Structures are given as C-alpha cells and as structure tokens.
Amino acid sequence: MERLQPPDLDNLTPEQEAVAQAIIAGPRKAVIGPMRIWLHRPDLGQHAQRLGQYCRFDSSLPPELSELAILVTARVWSSEFEWSAHKKIALDAGVSPAIIEAIRTHAEPPFENDTQRAIYDFARMLHTDRKVSDAVYAAAVKELGSEGVVDLTGILGYYTLVSMTLNVFEVPGEGPPEMT
Structure with a gap:
C-alpha cells in the first residue's frame, strides 16, 4: 500500500x-x-x-550532546533518514567518528567523558525500558543538572516523534543535514 x-x-x-x-x-x-x-x-x-x-x-544542551542523543534515538527507531541527516551534524558538532560508528553498529561507544556516557545511558534506557533507573537519572542530573535532564527528555521525545513519522510514512533514508 x-x-x-x-x-x-x-x-x-x-x-x-x-x-x-x-x-x-x-x-x-x-x-x-x-x-x-x-x-x-x-x-x-x-x-x-x-x-x-x-x-x-x-535547548540548554550544547550541539555535541544533543546530537549524541538524536543519533541514539535515530538508531533505536531505525530511522535512516534521521540517521543520515544527523550523522554529519554530529560530526560537525564534535561527536567522534568512533562513537558514531559504535552507535550505528549497536556496539559500546568509546566515550570521551562522563557527560557523553550519561546521555547515552539515559537515552538508551529511556527508549528501551520506557523509564530510567535511579542510578542513570542521578548520573544525568550530575552531568547536566535538572534543567538539562528536562531538555534531554524533550529532545528524546521530539526525535521519537520525528523518527516515528519518518518510519510510518516511509520517508527515504538520505536526509540532508538541515532536515530537522
């Protein structure tokens, strides 16, 4: 159809x-x-x-961190358009190619700092378990502050909407960087 x-x-x-x-x-x-x-x-x-x-x-998150969260979301939802669009943006924002490749292949990323780890753990757990543990929440608050965790949650929710829309309507996978 x-x-x-x-x-x-x-x-x-x-x-x-x-x-x-x-x-x-x-x-x-x-x-x-x-x-x-x-x-x-x-x-x-x-x-x-x-x-x-x-x-x-x-948002209060710098581009490097928000793009990390967006890539985790794109990969969880297998949203190729979103992945294609944000991979270059993430690279330009300073996310290392090794981290991006690990997310792409569902491997453990080689994080450069605790903030990246906190964002990744929070995003993965929220997307897969539909909630976050006290330990993951505490790590995110330690690294981002409470307001940063609110923004991170909003980013994850918005890019879930984006990914769902792209997947439901089968938007092809080669999105330009300025897409969302």
Missing part, C-alpha cells in the same frame, strides 16, 4: 503555507522530512516545528 505523500509545496492551503513559511523563516530554511508530512495537519506541523526548533537549536 502506498503511504501518504507530502503535499505539493506549490499547491498548499493557506494554513499549510503559513506553517511552511514559519519553517523556512527559521533556522532550518527548508520544509523537508517529517515537516512535509506534518503539513497535512497544519496545527500539528506548527507546534511540532516550534518544539523541534527549541530541541535542536535552543
């Missing part, structure tokens, strides 16, 4: 066009990936793109 396709960007409703223009005016500069699918429901698209802008560009 053919999956829902993104709407034609040259033939949007006024509501869809408003969301598309908000995305284009923001740091992403283009309407691609899950945002194209979300245009079918402009209210969802508007709220999701605002949340995504916060999670990717404005």
Whole structure:
C-alpha cells in the first residue's frame, strides 16, 4: 500500500503555507522530512516545528550532546533518514567518528567523558525500558543538572516523534543535514 505523500509545496492551503513559511523563516530554511508530512495537519506541523526548533537549536544542551542523543534515538527507531541527516551534524558538532560508528553498529561507544556516557545511558534506557533507573537519572542530573535532564527528555521525545513519522510514512533514508 502506498503511504501518504507530502503535499505539493506549490499547491498548499493557506494554513499549510503559513506553517511552511514559519519553517523556512527559521533556522532550518527548508520544509523537508517529517515537516512535509506534518503539513497535512497544519496545527500539528506548527507546534511540532516550534518544539523541534527549541530541541535542536535552543535547548540548554550544547550541539555535541544533543546530537549524541538524536543519533541514539535515530538508531533505536531505525530511522535512516534521521540517521543520515544527523550523522554529519554530529560530526560537525564534535561527536567522534568512533562513537558514531559504535552507535550505528549497536556496539559500546568509546566515550570521551562522563557527560557523553550519561546521555547515552539515559537515552538508551529511556527508549528501551520506557523509564530510567535511579542510578542513570542521578548520573544525568550530575552531568547536566535538572534543567538539562528536562531538555534531554524533550529532545528524546521530539526525535521519537520525528523518527516515528519518518518510519510510518516511509520517508527515504538520505536526509540532508538541515532536515530537522
């Protein structure tokens, strides 16, 4: 069965066009990936793109750490579009190629510091167990602070929505870096 396709960007409703223009005016500069699918429901698209802008560009986590969390999420969900889009961003942000490759192959990453380990453990446990242990939570708070753990949880939730959207609608796996 053919999956829902993104709407034609040259033939949007006024509501869809408003969301598309908000995305284009923001740091992403283009309407691609899950945002194209979300245009079918402009209210969802508007709220999701605002949340995504916060999670990717404005959270308290530096890009190296948020990209680490995004890659863990992409791999857990086997979201190839998301993986392709964020691998380069993660490299540019300073995540080591060895860590990225280990996440890709489901191997134990060679972490460079306790903060990376805390983010990885938190993300993996939350995605696989649907909760985090007291020890993993405490390590994350120690490394990120309570507000950082709130942002980390938001990033993981948002990129789960992204990955689910990409997987449900079978968006092909070669996403550009500016995707989300």
